[in-house]
Amino acid sequence: MITKKSYRSHETVRPEAAEEGGTADSPANSFGFFPATGLPQVHAITEYAVDTWQRSVLYADVMRQRGNQYQAHLTEEVPNVLDFPSEVILSGQDLPRPVNYWLVRIVPPKDKPTDNMKRPFVVIDPRAGHGPGIGGFKVDSEIGVVIDAGHPCYFIGFLPDPVPEQTIEDVMHAQAAFMEKVLALHPCREGKPAVIGNCQAGWQILMTAAMRPELFGPIIVAGAPLSYWAGWRGRDPMRYTAGLLGGSWLTALTSDIGGGRFDGAWLVQNFENLNPANTLWNKQYHLYSNIDTEAQRYLGFEKYWGGYVFLNDVEMQYIVDNLFIGNRLATAELITSDGERIDLRNIRSPIVVFCSYGDNITPPPQALGWITDLYGDDEDVLTHDQTIVYATHDSVGHLGIFVSGAVSRKEHHKFTTNIDLIDVLPAGTYRATIAGDAPKNSGPSIGNYELSIEPTRMVDLRDIVQPDPESDRRFAAVAQLSKTNLALYRQFVQPWVRQAVTPQTAHWVQTMHPLRLSYEWWSDHNPLAPLVADTAKKIREQRAPISEDNPFLQFQGIWSDAIVKTLNLWRDARDDACEKAFEWTYSSPWVQALAGQSGDDEPMRQRPSVTPEHRAFVAQEIEELRDAVTEGGAIEAGIRAVFYIHRFCSSIDERRANLTLELHQPNCDRGFDMDSFRAIVRRQANIMRLDTDAAITALPQLLAHEEPGRIREVARTLERLRSIGPLSTAEETSLTQMLDVFEVAATAQDTVLS
Structure with missing residues (x-):
């Protein structure tokens, strides 16, 4: 993203020149589009020319460092960009x-x-x-x-x-x-x-x-x-890629040309194609225009962005066929080689x-x-x-x-x-x-x-x-035609490709990838690199950035914005054309018929079924929850009280939740049993959801065997809800009701013990 400069409004306009749009000694007099600055025209041009030359050299030097960094990253035994030991x-x-x-x-x-x-x-x-x-x-x-x-x-x-x-x-x-x-x-x-x-x-x-x-x-x-x-019409063009390319046969071809490995640089290329303004202009212009402050951040990110990795052909084909095109994960259609369903x-x-x-x-x-x-x-x-x-x-x-x-x-x-x-x-x-x-x-x-x-x-x-069921129908057609095209490729083309590709040609194809070349061509291996590095060092020693008031610098920003807008317009037109081509192609009754789709309204993606065993489990769990309404102690009672107090509340904030942790273990700095607490909270929530009235009515039974001190301790924790934030009228009434229940239970236990 470009960090736009703040264009200042200049107020040093002489009265006699105001109607002409600038000062007499301003470039605006000659060209009509520079704001008045008070700088002599010759000085502004000279300052901008010197600054442009310096920025260009410094930019070239940063790109040289990027190439060196890329080469060094390739030689690392375990390449990564972790900043922590x-x-x-x-x-x-x-x-x-x-x-x-x-x-x-x-x-x-x-x-x-x-x-x-x-x-x-x-x-x-x-x-x-x-x-x-x-x-x-x-x-x-x-x-x-x-x-x-x-x-x-x-x-x-x-x-x-x-x-x-x-x-x-x-x-x-x-x-x-x-x-x-x-x-x-x-x-x-x-x-x-x-x-x-x-x-x-x-x-x-x-x-x-x-x-x-x-x-x-x-x-x-x-x-x-x-x-x-899934996606929004007019906004998410990447999901149409497979349909416009005829499915995953191209993935198989790319892996075959790579000698059985899929080059991750192609995935990165897909990402960069989504935003041509950033890829072709913004990212580099942002570095150039902020060359005095942006170099280290740029190099740090480029170390990651240029660290391409590989996937096996079977890995990439699995991902594309089953996820990107097949979309089988979200409906529990994936089954492992061991016969286990991934649900x-x-x-x-x-x-x-x-x-x-x-x-x-x-x-x-x-x-x-x-x-x-x-x-x-x-x-x-x-x-x-x-x-x-x-x-x-x-x-x-x-x-x-x-x-x-x-x-x-x-x-x-x-x-x-x-x-x-x-x-x-x-x-x-x-x-x-x-x-x-x-x-x-x-x-x-x-x-x-x-x-x-x-x-x-x-x-x-x-x-x-x-x-969108109609959109699902189109993508389902893509998935089916992709299988057909992949089968045709594997039957008639793949054997010839694999026979022709050698380890040497696979290495050459990977080396000549455009993204890799962008890092390879300019580094210390280039004979001009020492000259650029030496010049950049001298410039940094005497660097004086240009004034933001310079009209040519401001025009540079306007020009950059125009480039960005033009590239964005081209992107939008391209994406719109791709979407329309996809919809026109895969909405065709002929294409859908070839994909094996009938003309009925049956959903293309059936929601996974619920097994009889699961229904039986749920029924059994409900019965157990009904039996557990009267089971528990002060912890269970306190958690039910919290749910009851906030039953009308629309959100759960972290302060109230952290207070609830104290109900389980007041001194929870060490040895807190989170699994136990989690099980209690979720069980009590289910009981309250099943029958709130019965769960609250049973509170005296839950507290009947607790020590009075423990009951009052839980009550004091509940009372602290008032100090966290203002309670609504309903919450305040419910809190008072719960405190009364706990006090009555504690008093009853005092009587029993005395």
């Missing part, structure tokens, strides 16, 4: 099904030691074209936030080259092994490890959690696509979905559509005992969701510091909002903002996702 805990290459992944422990700085009594976090970066480390490539990052909060932190990364024949299932088994290792290293009761999965790592960790739900605590997926057909409804941990309206790679419909795909209504979510929290950002782009320092200091900070609150939320869907602004100082420090979690409904999610 780490130590390898487990290598995926040593597993029974070897993969190119590894688990490392982040070594915290001495001034921020880890509290091993806190639950560990595991951060996983996407293998979507780039190398690992973006989740912790600076202090203001996801890993930085976790370290700042005192949690043990682990990171799952990967090498540039996959192990031959490794598959997506192998990676899932490796991630499960890594989680087992983290659990073994932290056998405390503070809760199971929390996991942050960025982009492609989000869907992959959810697939693993569906297979091994017992290994996971809360799971945060940031910018992760899960429902690939996201099996996940028992809370799932936090973080997405942004400014994301053109994973827009909110693709991040949230799996919920409306899997569940028919709110009752469906409850009967599967699943907790889903979603949070949306108004404007940040795709990478900013897990890279932006402002997002880390605000959203990721609040998710991390309130992970226990998220873990104990009862089943249901919730919307998380964060009030206030993130702090502008460096470091993930606490700002003046607060997390609030509001229960929501499936209808609210559908308003965001906007499911």
Whole structure:
């Protein structure tokens, strides 16, 4: 993004020149478009010419450093961009099904030691074209936030080259092994490890959690696509790519030309094509126009952006066929080679979905559509005992969701510091909002903002996702025709391609990729590089940036804005044409008939069924809840009281939730049994949801065997709700009612004991 300069309004206009649009000695007199500055015209031109030359040399030198950095990154044994020291805990290459992944422990700085009594976090970066480390490539990052909060932190990364024949299932088994290792290293009761999965790592960790739900605590997926057909008309053109290219046969061809490996640079190329203004102009112009301050930030990001990795052909084909085109994850259609169905409804941990309206790679419909795909209504979510929290950002782009320092200091900070609150939320869907602004100082420090979690409904999610059965019909036709085209390619073309490609030609094709060439051509290997480096050094020693009042500099900004607007207009026209071509092609009755679709209105995506065993389980659970209405003690009574007091409240804020933790264990600084507390809260929530009147009527029975001191201690904790914030009239009345119940129970116990 370009940081626009602030164009100042100049008021040094002589009265006699005001009507002419400028001063007599201003360039505006000659050209009519420069504001009056008071600078002599010759001086302005000279100053701008010198500054332009200096910026050009400094820009060329930064690009030279970028090339050197790229070359050095390629020679690293384990290329990554982590800004934190780490130590390898487990290598995926040593597993029974070897993969190119590894688990490392982040070594915290001495001034921020880890509290091993806190639950560990595991951060996983996407293998979507780039190398690992973006989740912790600076202090203001996801890993930085976790370290700042005192949690043990682990990171799952990967090498540039996959192990031959490794598959997506192998990676899932490796991630499960890594989680087992983290659990073994932290056998405390503070809760199971929390996991942050960025982009492609989000869907992959959810697939693993569906297979091994017992290994996971809360799971945060940031910018992760899960429902690939979803999107808003006129806004999300990337989802049309496969249909316009005829399906996944091109993926197979690309892998074959690469000698059995898919070059991640092609994925990055797809990302860059989405925003030509940024790719072709904005990013480089922003560096050029801010060359005195932007170089280090630019080089830090480019180290990640240019660190391309590879995937095996079977991995990439699986992803494209089953996810991008087939969209089979969100409707539980994926089955492993062992015959196990990957059903996201099996996940028992809370799932936090973080997405942004400014994301053109994973827009909110693709991040949230799996919920409306899997569940028919709110009752469906409850009967599967699943907790889903979603949070949306108004404007940040795709990478900013897990890279932006402002997002880390605000959203990721609040998710991390309130992970226990998220873990104990009862089943249901919730919307998380964060009030206030993130702090502008460096470091993930606490700002003046607060997390609030509001229960929501499936209808609210559908308003965001906007499911479109007709659009699904088109994408279903793409999926079917893709299978046909892929089969034709494999039968008639693939044998010839594989016969023609040698390791040497595959290496040449990868080396000559346009994105790689952009890093390769200009570095210290170029004979002109020493001259540029020496000149840039001399310029930095005597650098004097141009005045912002210079009219030529202001015209440069206007010219840049015109380029950006032109490229954006071209992008919009291109995207609109692609969308119309896609809809025209795949709305055709002939194409849909070729894809095996009938003319009826049967939905193209059937929601996964509910088994008879599940219905029997739910019926049994309801009976057990009815029997448990009179079971429990002071803890259960206190939690029911909190639910009763806030039954009309539209949101759950972190202060009230943290107060509730004290009901379970007043001195919870050490040894807090989070799993036990979570089970109690969720069970009492279900009892209250089943029959609120019966649950409250039974409170005296729950308190009948408690010590009077313990009853009054819980009552005092409840009374502190008044000090947290103003209560509504209904909440105040309910609190008074509950305090009376507890006091009557304590008095009765005093009588019994006396």
